[in-house]
Amino acid sequence: MMQDVWTQLGPTIAAIMFSWTMYQNYFPHELRGHIRRYTDKLVSYFYPYMHIIFHEYESEGWFERSKAYVAIERYLSKNSCTQAKRLKANTVKDGQSLVLTMDDHEEITDEYKGEKVWWISSQKAANRQTIALWKEDDKRYFKLKFHRKHRELITNPYLKYVLDEGKAISVRERQRKLYTNNKGEEGGGYRYRGWRMWSGVLFEHPSTFDTLAMDPNKKQEIMDDLQTFSKSKEYYAKIGKAWKRGYLLYGPPGTGKSSMIAAMANFMQYDVYDLELTSVKDNTELRKLLIDTTSKSIIVIEDIDCSLDLTGQREKNKKKDEEDNKEKNENDAIKEKLKRGEAKENKSEVTLSGLLNFIDGLWSAIGGERLIVFTTNYVEKLDPALIRRGRMDKHIVLSYCCFESFKVLAHNYLDVVESYVHFPEIRRLLGEANMTPADIAENLMPKSSKENADTCLERLIKALETAKEEAKLKAEKEEEEKAKAEKEKEEKEEKKKEVAATEEAKNADKENGDVSKG
Ligand SMILES: Nc1ncnc2c1ncn2[C@@H]1O[C@H](COP(=O)(O)OP(=O)(O)OP(=O)(O)O)[C@@H](O)[C@H]1O
Numbered sequence: 001m002m003q004d005v006w007t008q009l010g011p012t013i014a015a016i017m018f019s020w021t022m023y024q025n026y027f028p029h030e031l032r033g034h035i036r037r038y039t040d041k042l043v044s045y046f047y048p049y050m051h052i053i054f055h056e057y058e059s060e061g062w063f064e065r066s067k068a069y070v071a072i073e074r075y076l077s078k079n080s081c082t083q084a085k086r087l088k089a090n091t092v093k094d095g096q097s098l099v100l101t102m103d104d105h106e107e108i109t110d111e112y113k114g115e116k117v118w119w120i121s122s123q124k125a126a127n128r129q130t131i132a133l134w135k136e137d138d139k140r141y142f143k144l145k146f147h148r149k150h151r152e153l154i155t156n157p158y159l160k161y162v163l164d165e166g167k168a169i170s171v172r173e174r175q176r177k178l179y180t181n182n183k184g185e186e187g188g189g190y191r192y193r194g195w196r197m198w199s200g201v202l203f204e205h206p207s208t209f210d211t212l213a214m215d216p217n218k219k220q221e222i223m224d225d226l227q228t229f230s231k232s233k234e235y236y237a238k239i240g241k242a243w244k245r246g247y248l249l250y251g252p253p254g255t256g257k258s259s260m261i262a263a264m265a266n267f268m269q270y271d272v273y274d275l276e277l278t279s280v281k282d283n284t285e286l287r288k289l290l291i292d293t294t295s296k297s298i299i300v301i302e303d304i305d306c307s308l309d310l311t312g313q314r315e316k317n318k319k320k321d322e323e324d325n326k327e328k329n330e331n332d333a334i335k336e337k338l339k340r341g342e343a344k345e346n347k348s349e350v351t352l353s354g355l356l357n358f359i360d361g362l363w364s365a366i367g368g369e370r371l372i373v374f375t376t377n378y379v380e381k382l383d384p385a386l387i388r389r390g391r392m393d394k395h396i397v398l399s400y401c402c403f404e405s406f407k408v409l410a411h412n413y414l415d416v417v418e419s420y421v422h423f424p425e426i427r428r429l430l431g432e433a434n435m436t437p438a439d440i441a442e443n444l445m446p447k448s449s450k451e452n453a454d455t456c457l458e459r460l461i462k463a464l465e466t467a468k469e470e471a472k473l474k475a476e477k478e479e480e481e482k483a484k485a486e487k488e489k490e491e492k493e494e495k496k497k498e499v500a501a502t503e504e505a506k507n508a509d510k511e512n513g514d515v516s517k518g
């Protein structure tokens, strides 16, 4: 039987092989091209599917993986896990977690608006004679197969959906970074990312809006504002504004300005670029730094009043005495920060106009989706041009701890709620004494395993009473000093008047003498 089949098929197979060899070796090249085109056409006439190829590297010698390929890989990871028999593991988040995708030559399906598509991962062996220096030799690609009657649906909305979704997954899963432009002693900042202007470490600050102590309504307002901003790409484009928003956080030290920035970054899933203005050589370097930031980020300039001399003009218009006094306090505070290493001496040539350009000049629009946050202890020191709406769109004051803020801290630090016995007294004392959330937090923190909520709250009550007493004494002292100064001023005036009167009398005597002589 088998013999019969071979007798019949043998000549046919031999004829096909002979024709193929003749075709390969003796058929003219041009003619072969024509034949191939016509056979492709014929096949496509009967074969209803079409495909799109996405290469891992878009062109020869290109260093980076294609963004579309990476987004598709991320998008397909969910379906891969449930459908593919062989998976491939890639590490992400700086080696901290894995992304599983289908291995080469696997096929999985996906559905979009009820239509089925196929994704095939493939690999074409590269020419082994070439030496691949920076990537694997084999050229990977994804092939998307779909029915040609869905061409419109797949090439347009489906692919956009896949790429957007893939990018969103990457953003959600990426490990966020905290960057700084401070080069340090050895210029280490430039080492980490080679040619980049910023150096970065993982952003791991645990502050969130839940742990932030402030008035709940104000907190909600800020969260809504941030959320609206993140969803307003089209709106910003429509009104012709760069997609960025400025926040000015001001208030006394220890009221939660830096904590709020961390909470914002965690809430928005943004990177943080902590800009040390005193380390920026000049306006050109400032612009370069701006260009080198990515979208979905917060650019922070802390203690802006210590970073640049932005006081100039305005002070001339203010009352001299009052201003001198305040100036002294502020300078003391800056000196104190310098001592603690929280501020740097200003050797920078960055000017106010350079900074204004940084915030909303032409270059500020690149990248999009960025928040710019300034913090200061002395808002009145800043030039109005710097903080006007449009530059710093939202001004947020962080102040001394109120009862609402205290409740958040008490819950976070001690797990106690409003019904607690010490709360009414604390509420009363908070109304009478100024204490920053940082000080409250320090008092609430148990210092040993023997301390419980009661001991911590009692300690806080004592601290509040002391603060109240100190504030009273300070106010009395200030009052005394003011009265003393007032008295001294009056005495000086009196003395001046007396001197003037004596002078006048002397002059009058002299004039009289001259007249009598005459
Ligand atoms: N509003 C707050 N909610 C929760 N914790 C706070 C708050 N304010 C201060 N703290 C606590 O006090 C510490 C110091 O706060 P933070 O650094 O945010 O203050 P700041 O306003 O930035 O001060 P500075 O003006 O000196 O930079 C934080 O680590 C945090 O534990």
Ligand SMILES: [Mg+2]
Residues within 6 Å of the ligand: 257, 258, 259, 302, 375
């Ligand atoms: Mg701070």
